[in-house]
Amino acid sequence: MRTSIATVSLSGSLTEKLTAASRAGFDGVEIFENDLLASPLSPEEIRARCADLGLSIDLYQPMRDIEAVPAEEFARNLRRARHKFELMRRLGADTVLVCSSVHPLAVDDDALAADHLSQLAHLAQEFGIRVAYEALAWGRHVNTYGHAWRIVEAADHPALGTCLDSFHILSRGSDPKGIADIPGEKIFFLQLADAPLLAMDVLQWSRHYRCFPGQGGFDVAGLVRNVLGAGYDGPLSLEVFNDVFRQAEAGPTAVDAHRSLLVLQETVGVATPPAPVVPTGVAFAELVTPDAEPVAAVLGALGFARAARHRTKPVDLWQQGEARILVNTSGAARRTGTGLAAIGLESPDPAGAARRAEALLAPVLPRRRAAADAPLDAVAAPDGTELFFCATDRPELPNWRADFADGAGVPHGTDDTGGSHRAGVHRIDHLALTQPWHHFDEAALFHRSVLGLHAQESVDVADPYGLMRSRAVTNADGSVRIALGVGAAPTDDTVHAQHIALATSDVVGAARRFREAGGRLLPIPANYYDDLAARHEFADGELETYRELGILYDRDVHGEFRHCYTMTVGRVFFELVQRDGYRGYGAQNAPVRLAAQHTARAVIGG
Amino acid sequence: MRTSIATVSLSGSLTEKLTAASRAGFDGVEIFENDLLASPLSPEEIRARCADLGLSIDLYQPMRDIEAVPAEEFARNLRRARHKFELMRRLGADTVLVCSSVHPLAVDDDALAADHLSQLAHLAQEFGIRVAYEALAWGRHVNTYGHAWRIVEAADHPALGTCLDSFHILSRGSDPKGIADIPGEKIFFLQLADAPLLAMDVLQWSRHYRCFPGQGGFDVAGLVRNVLGAGYDGPLSLEVFNDVFRQAEAGPTAVDAHRSLLVLQETVGVATPPAPVVPTGVAFAELVTPDAEPVAAVLGALGFARAARHRTKPVDLWQQGEARILVNTSGAARRTGTGLAAIGLESPDPAGAARRAEALLAPVLPRRRAAADAPLDAVAAPDGTELFFCATDRPELPNWRADFADGAGVPHGTDDTGGSHRAGVHRIDHLALTQPWHHFDEAALFHRSVLGLHAQESVDVADPYGLMRSRAVTNADGSVRIALGVGAAPTDDTVHAQHIALATSDVVGAARRFREAGGRLLPIPANYYDDLAARHEFADGELETYRELGILYDRDVHGEFRHCYTMTVGRVFFELVQRDGYRGYGAQNAPVRLAAQHTARAVIGG
Structure with missing residues (x-):
């Protein structure tokens, strides 16, 4: 499967992050908006750099609090979205992430949310862009993947699908089995993160303690099996907010990250690296x-x-x-x-x-x-x-011991390697x-x-x-x-x-x-x-x-x-x-x- | 009031900690058992060092899971306590802290707990030692100060009292008003710590994130007012487990710690340092x-x-x-x-x-x-x-400006200090x-x-x-x-x-x-x-x-x-x-x- 990583998971400038992701073998990246804003490269230059590095830009995430807000607010959101879709066209990114609203004025109205997302998808379609709607674990009204999917289903727009994030699903203890009921082609994106099992505020947990699959306590592989079972064929993409990775050198972190996805793919049975040979x-x-x-x-x-x-x-x-x-x-x-x-x-x-x-x-x-x-x-x-x-x-294998000459230069001939020396x-x-x-x-x-x-x-x-x-x-x-x-x-x-x-x-x-x-x-x-x-x-x-x-x-x-x-x-x-x-x-x-x-x-x- | 600090709150060897506490102006210390175990000084040498530094040893804390356990376990506890009381006599410490049990076999039986604590206090009394019983926020059956006090009251032994800890009380949201109902002479000790208001597992919160009063979100002063209202006249003692303080140089941390107690005493009205003069x-x-x-x-x-x-x-x-x-x-x-x-x-x-x-x-x-x-x-x-x-x-005060000679050595005479320069x-x-x-x-x-x-x-x-x-x-x-x-x-x-x-x-x-x-x-x-x-x-x-x-x-x-x-x-x-x-x-x-x-x-x- 294709692998991808969000630039927020790595330390450094945007170009350092892209270089590290490419060297570690990733196929693509999600570009985090702040990394783009802070970069001296234009969107076209970023696109070219990614192409040089063999990286696709799989996702962009520039907007929050889009749906189920008052009309005036939504009008401003559409205006902003148009700006961002223009930017994405320059960037060559075709999927935009929209997280469920945490806006204080957002209302608990699935029909309104579906209508707003449908309008957004309609605008996106003009730019050849798909909208992936994701439930944040702390979303104001929408905070489970099932709820996000019901809204996407109701909106019923070809340019609107859902994004699944293992952290948001597993941190709330949701059962990933229901994912199998979502049509695979409507799962536009899959973001993966693990986390240690901490009893703490979920927002802080998410922003500071995420880690790569296999480094925490979540059953990320179980979730991925459900997503693949639904027919998803997009990339496996890591989105990891972690205070330590933010400081660590990007190169080794990217290798660590990519290794975690290789192991994950082995675990779920979609890749078969050489089997482990446990030392004896x-x-x-x-x-x-x-x-x-x-x-x-x-x-x-x-x-x-x-x-x-x-x-x-x-x-x-x-x-x-x-x-x-x-x-x-x-x-x-x-x-x-x-x-x-x-x-x-x-x-x-x-x-x-x-x-x-x-x-x-x-x-x-x-x-x-x-x-x-x-x-x-x-x-x-x-x-x-x-x-x-x-x-x-x-005898059938090369022996490191043969490179050593017994006794040569040994001052006192006390080679008691027999092993039965009492109490030694x-x-x-x-x-x-x-x-x-x-x-x-x-x-x-x-x-x-x-x-x-x-x-x-x-x-x-x-x-x-x-x-x-x-x-x-x-x-x-x-x-x-x-x-x-x-x-x-x-x-x-x-x-x-x-x-x-x-x-x-x-x-x-x-x-x-x-x-x-x-x-x-x-x-x-x-x-x-x-x-x-x-x-x-x-x-x-x-x-x-x-x-x-x-x-x-x-x-x-x-x-x-x-x-x-x-x-x-x-x-x-x-x-x-x-x-x-x-x-x-x-x-x-x-x-x-x-x-x-x-x-x-x-x-x-x- | 007398001030004290637990050695676990400071970084370094035991002697580094004692020196820092003394220099910062503390009157006493609680000695944390691991600091003593790891010290090359004998208990008598530690006692002498403290005396030289003008520090009393206000508390020792060598035992856990004492009460309400099976008889055989309690017999072992008493044996261990005798060892520790002998040590405390060598050390010159006269108050021992006993935290409420977290033992998996501890039973929810206040009468048994009171009987065990009474037996322990009886043994302690032979050594001239007082037992201060404290409710841990995560104690198995006893986790509020009110419950700990009821057991102490039931045991009714002159060498048994209670220890109050602001973290254990405030982290659970207990109302400190009830402290006023405890006779002051039965409050044997008061441990103070603040903490940021985090939603997380209370044990982890306590072990890693405590801080000095005024640095977190607890109303430590309000609690201290209640304790003083009850008639407590022992020391104000800081017990702060904090990952950062464990690494920081002990000297500055001890000064920071003592400052927090000086400000706290001002807040509760038992000390009157010169009033703040807010800069203008x-x-x-x-x-x-x-x-x-x-x-x-x-x-x-x-x-x-x-x-x-x-x-x-x-x-x-x-x-x-x-x-x-x-x-x-x-x-x-x-x-x-x-x-x-x-x-x-x-x-x-x-x-x-x-x-x-x-x-x-x-x-x-x-x-x-x-x-x-x-x-x-x-x-x-x-x-x-x-x-x-x-x-x-x-003009009535010394003027720093007078140390400066206008224009002397100024290359171009553009002293436009008038202040009305447009847009400057x-x-x-x-x-x-x-x-x-x-x-x-x-x-x-x-x-x-x-x-x-x-x-x-x-x-x-x-x-x-x-x-x-x-x-x-x-x-x-x-x-x-x-x-x-x-x-x-x-x-x-x-x-x-x-x-x-x-x-x-x-x-x-x-x-x-x-x-x-x-x-x-x-x-x-x-x-x-x-x-x-x-x-x-x-x-x-x-x-x-x-x-x-x-x-x-x-x-x-x-x-x-x-x-x-x-x-x-x-x-x-x-x-x-x-x-x-x-x-x-x-x-x-x-x-x-x-x-x-x-x-x-x-x-x-x-």
Whole structure:
């Protein structure tokens, strides 16, 4: 199906918006009147620009409060409409949106409304224009799609049809089933927006909190099925008023928007991109750093051994059990410092996973970084993290591990990758990635739709300097868990650290050995343990051990959770977690951990 | 009365919060449990720190879901309470807050609730602690203050009283009159918060949108009158959960908070700070700039003459009619570029105005900048703008004008300050100041309470790169108008320009002369004028004139408004306004103006 986006959904000048929409693959746009008024381009120039960019102008929306108003007011409306129809002819737009009236003098008279809309359609027809009449959720007298359709039906004019908007219909809890009774050719337009399920004034909800389909709580796909069932064959058009998107760079927002429509079309069965290939584990995490020593010291103390070195690049593979961490000291890290740059995901079908990612607009990375490397499928996530689709130790597929030479340059031959080492780290439990502030909702939709992961509810976490949000995406058996975090404000993009959580079956032993090996654990305030003592009963000495090592404790209905943290290196720290059935991420303890990290930074002056 | 603030209302570590509260003049604090848990200080150290800072610890709030729960659960609660009471003894806190239960197993049984609370109070009494029971607005069975009081009354224990919270009472629309029936000595605590009048889920409203009294829409003063009428003599304590305050620097937030309580005490008649002295006009606006030439060129083209020079400082006085603009090239501007640094307000009693400002915690600036200067009362607004209280040409008072030597160094002797110059600028219409993102609500309360101005409703304005908000504060006759603006995100603090709007009775003539004198007006897109033609009827040629000059048009029920803009110099531009009865600020046209300014910046590469 054709896809379209309202310019109000994107940030910037009109030409920035058009360029972003075109690059993201949209077929058309709705031009929001204020964007046209504020543009230095004439309507003819805008038309030409759209044509150059391969965009049709699917809708224009210049008028409000048209119908069921006093005669004098309606005469002024017709005069204004004539001006706007002339403009639309210059613009090359053939559909005008008319929302149901919110005018204080509008009367509750369907016959009058139908008569006025019919007169408007008659005028529009002279200009080759169609009028699409839409019920606003807060329309004064007309606020359901059924009511708007009854008026259109009564007016019975060929240039008059209805426009359906998923927000206006679903925010009121209307049942979209009735859409099937509207003749498809009378549905002139379909505007789509999702929204989080908030209990708030519907006008404010609509103006500030709309989001792209799949990012909120509405069943937008169910509504679209009904509209398609009615025979609608116009574009799927996004009209999203969102305070965050208004600020965000238009290019990434447009890609996020278009991805949402591609996924929606797959859901309703009108498009078949390559099927998702759900990852089955974490092959590796890759750190980039300008200086390997501090990272190596922490990894060594955690019990990792430097198992192999890349044949052609300055990348070491550190391993313990099935936990593998690449330490990359190539030039890229000079600018950004130590950070988590890439994740290797075990994939049943690496090439298929990459094909799906590409179809859903993820930037594809070169398969072969150097002539000698094994070809490896990889894409970039919205936050820039590189995702490699791997098939570790499967002879029928290219093996990233083959690019690494065992033992070469390894100082002490302690390759204990057997995995059965008592109480050591056996695998990566989860990875925590800080997201760009303006693209948090995009990140969840990306991981859900591109990787086929399940997105859990977003939770608020109190950092001493502002509320953060966190949302986990996981596969079914929990062998892939990624926690997406975002700070309180755009300025926080680089403040919060990322981390790698390592699974162990004995966090006390692992923490103790880490400390004995010279590692430094994040100190946790004594007050935290007094509170634990008030909330839970522990075996003799247990709490003292936790207090000594800085181990935090939580439980849910599934089991217990014990975890502790290393000090931060650059923008990264490590967590040791012992998960005895527990399914969460210790969100309860996050405020204490965040405050302790601020304290530690203040103490060491970092 | 004693004043107190909950640590959750401020940003930062516990010690940062305590320091900020003390510096702002609070007498005590409520310590929020998470702040204590996350602090590396022991309870004894926190107690000592508070004592050093002159702060009492008025309340601790460590427990939820205490009462009317199953017996086994209640036994655990008592065990936990004993731990917490021991902690409070170490902390030196003698009042514990208990909120009404939201526990899923809590039963609707007032007798059981009273029995549980009585048992809790009995235990508390052993530790010298009082229990204050409060109805949460979303409590499972107890959610009104009347209900909470009936349970406290039934329990009839000397260590059990009630806590009143203005948010929980007013958000539900409860009538606070019934508070008068509660014996004052049984009101153990009073928590205050205001909130904007939002239609939304009350829990979310409470957790994210509370604000300080006078910054929202609640009648907090009316509630406090009822509580004082009941005989309450404890502290007035602020408990404000607010996403913005969580991020903002604690020092200014604490000052803002304490000011709100000072104003509240004045409103309810328990404190009498010096009365407000409402300004009666704008004496001058002062620009600081590293280079006077670009500013001088614009002012000259606008018809201003350089009328005088400061006797001892590099400050020129430019004048036209009653509009006076100081151009200051002293060193301060080197760092910040050209900006609006100070406003002179005509005051019937400059010393009285400064006394009130000081009593309401505005930083007082030195009265005399140099030995020879006339002493001038001045304070700093929250955004750093210096406010001078002036008495221009009143012989009985020090006259700032006397520091300026007429004609000295003025190149062309065109001192046309007579004011009757046809169609010229006759006075400053309004000043638009960009506010720090984190302190927008503070700014409105400051101008209202310190200067006695009236604050209008805040309006959203769509900038191409994010929503802005704007709120005007004015005196009764409109001779002082200040528009407070704020960008979409903290990063926007320095993006948006400030401006000086100049009143003229003939904006067409003034704009034309400005252009003929070499001035550059902000170009407005042609599409804007096509829309004006669709919306209004104009006399022949009128619209063409506006289009030629870039004049914008608006009207309200009071009259018409015509205005245009100069190009921006540094962070400042000028507006020419012709206000024929109109009372607004052209908010309708602001999106077009903002987009045009972005376009102009892009064109000139600024």
